[in-house]
Amino acid sequence: MEPLLQVEHVTICYNGKPVVQDISFELQPGEILGVVGESGSGKSTIIKAIMGLLGGGGMVTRGDIYYKGQNVVDMPSKELRRLLGPEIGMVFQDCKSALCPIRTVGAQIYEAVSEHENITKEDAYGRAGALMKKIGLDDHQRVLESYPFELSGGMNQRVGICMAMLMKPELLLVDEPTSALDVTVQRRVMEEMKLMRGEYGTAIILVTHNIGVVGAMADKVLVLHNGSMMDYGPTDRVLNHSENEYTKKLMGSVLRLRRAGNV
Numbered sequence: 001m002e003p004l005l006q007v008e009h010v011t012i013c014y015n016g017k018p019v020v021q022d023i024s025f026e027l028q029p030g031e032i033l034g035v036v037g038e039s040g041s042g043k044s045t046i047i048k049a050i051m052g053l054l055g056g057g058g059m060v061t062r063g064d065i066y067y068k069g070q071n072v073v074d075m076p077s078k079e080l081r082r083l084l085g086p087e088i089g090m091v092f093q094d095c096k097s098a099l100c101p102i103r104t105v106g107a108q109i110y111e112a113v114s115e116h117e118n119i120t121k122e123d124a125y126g127r128a129g130a131l132m133k134k135i136g137l138d139d140h141q142r143v144l145e146s147y148p149f150e151l152s153g154g155m156n157q158r159v160g161i162c163m164a165m166l167m168k169p170e171l172l173l174v175d176e177p178t179s180a181l182d183v184t185v186q187r188r189v190m191e192e193m194k195l196m197r198g199e200y201g202t203a204i205i206l207v208t209h210n211i212g213v214v215g216a217m218a219d220k221v222l223v224l225h226n227g228s229m230m231d232y233g234p235t236d237r238v239l240n241h242s243e244n245e246y247t248k249k250l251m252g253s254v255l256r257l258r259r260a261g262n263v
């Protein structure tokens, strides 16, 4: 099978200074990749580079990123924007900024879904409501009728997650979106994403500091440290049998925290 995404020897600089160096990995359709590493190791930078959203000063200075064989590094931003949403979905920590402040949640969800799918408003609302319920947005009728400012941060975040998932993208980029949500809700969101992969074959890149979530979700794991790749391989090998000193240390510290009851 042709990989959905190929990241080949990518180096990324901000203002000429490299923050991610010589990263390579690939993603098959339906594969889940967990990306772990300390804060500042370059996880978000890699996600942004895939979407062409590095912003001013940020640039892929070496290597290539192929989505379905097309190099997104060279792609005009207009063309790349067209992929975002229906093909490549994204869920960030700050989902609020993805929502328009002056339109109801329901209107925005209907617009997003109906742009790529022939669907009635009732069906879109029905599907959104069902997904909302599963991730703990129980009063979904009220949520759909609300404006983003009328909802809490955690609710907005889940609306953003719903919106990205309802578009059934082929690749979903997930950057620590649930860290602000309580543990039960986090687990439900992750379960829904895994079900989505089963149902639609969605490939997922999941950035998280929670090694337990990676163990439960990911097929492969990429470990980053100071912008360099420490490890990349099948989840069990990386989490439990790595030869890499840094990975071993990282997994060891997680175990110690868990024993101390902190994770």
Ligand SMILES: Nc1ncnc2c1ncn2[C@@H]1O[C@H](COP(=O)(O)OP(=O)(O)O)[C@@H](O)[C@H]1O
Pocket (backbone or CB within 6 Å): 014, 015, 019, 037, 038, 039, 040, 041, 042, 043, 044, 045, 046, 055, 057, 058
């Ligand atoms: N817009 C930016 N301008 C300059 N440096 C940045 C910018 N965004 C991130 N960086 C730097 O790039 C490195 C990696 O950041 P990031 O990808 O956000 O790490 P992580 O997501 O793993 O916490 C950090 O040293 C950070 O300070």
Ligand SMILES: [Mg+2]
Pocket (backbone or CB within 6 Å): 043, 044, 045
């Ligand atoms: Mg980050």
